[in-house]
Amino acid sequence: MSAVLDRAADFESRLRAQGSAYHIYHPFNRMLNEGRASPEQIRGWVANRYCYQIAIPIKDAAILSNCPDREARREWIQRILDHDGHGEDPGGIEAWTRLGLAVGLSRAEVEDQRHVLPSVRFAVDAYVNFARRAPWQEAMCSSLTELFAPKIHQERLSTWPQHYPWIEPIGLQYFRNRLTQARRDVEQGLRVTLDYFQGPAAEQRALDILKFKLDILWVMNDAMAQAYGVA
Numbered sequence: 001m002s003a004v005l006d007r008a009a010d011f012e013s014r015l016r017a018q019g020s021a022y023h024i025y026h027p028f029n030r031m032l033n034e035g036r037a038s039p040e041q042i043r044g045w046v047a048n049r050y051c052y053q054i055a056i057p058i059k060d061a062a063i064l065s066n067c068p069d070r071e072a073r074r075e076w077i078q079r080i081l082d083h084d085g086h087g088e089d090p091g092g093i094e095a096w097t098r099l100g101l102a103v104g105l106s107r108a109e110v111e112d113q114r115h116v117l118p119s120v121r122f123a124v125d126a127y128v129n130f131a132r133r134a135p136w137q138e139a140m141c142s143s144l145t146e147l148f149a150p151k152i153h154q155e156r157l158s159t160w161p162q163h164y165p166w167i168e169p170i171g172l173q174y175f176r177n178r179l180t181q182a183r184r185d186v187e188q189g190l191r192v193t194l195d196y197f198q199g200p201a202a203e204q205r206a207l208d209i210l211k212f213k214l215d216i217l218w219v220m221n222d223a224m225a226q227a228y229g230v231a
């Protein structure tokens with residue numbers, strides 16, 4: 001392998017190693033995926049995560065607004081279409097709302113965000129504000145927690161139907177859609193990151209950005225654990 005490929009492979013493996021701090025290991029998430037959550041805890045999680053879901057296309061639009069590279073924009077814009085929907089596709093936000101209905105929330109209580117905890121909102125705002133202010137390559141890099149997302153979505157698809165038979169299966173469609181969407185997103189995010197962050201200081205910067213994003217997801221779970229308890 002050439003030195004250039006070696007460097008990229010080594011950098012990518014250090015990015016992937018950060019997955020040990022992913023919220024898949026948070027006690028609140030483990031409770032959800034290991035079948036110990038009550039209907040109230042699941043409803044609390046879905047209602048709070050709605051705040052993250054609606055922020056994602058705003059965050060991606062902020063990245064586009066800072067990005068002078070037309071080719072990069074042509075690819076990145078797909079993320080906004082995925083979440084907002086287009087044509088016949090109602091999109092990810094609507095799929096999340098339907099998850100809310102399937103777990104027993106009303107559309108109104110999902111959409112008016114009455115259950116969203118202050119620290120969840122602050123964490124989500126920190127992500128959107130980072131994307132508004134950072135160079136577009138750094139903001140794209142911060143999406144790389146998605147490297148670890150297919151596994152958490154798959155875990156929900158594999159375990160929730162047995163643990164929570166009261167949830168209508170159609171409600172889990174959001175997770176199914178994300179399996180392919182997240183893999184495609186990651187390809188672009190990684191390409192930009194491996195290309196832009198070169199040299200030890202820049203690589204460390206990318207690792208720090210990824211840690212910042214991992215922390216956002218982690219503290220959202222901390223807030224929900226504090227509000228709804230952990231079994």
Ligand SMILES: O=C(O)c1cc(C(=O)O)c2c(n1)C(=O)C(=O)c1cc(C(=O)O)[nH]c1-2
Nearest residue numbers: 056142143144145146148149152153178217
């Ligand atoms: O359910 C999850 O655990 C989870 C995590 C993440 C993530 O790692 O940021 C995303 C998603 N889901 C997700 O559904 C999603 O669309 C998404 C977009 C992004 C991003 O940073 O641009 N992260 C995530």
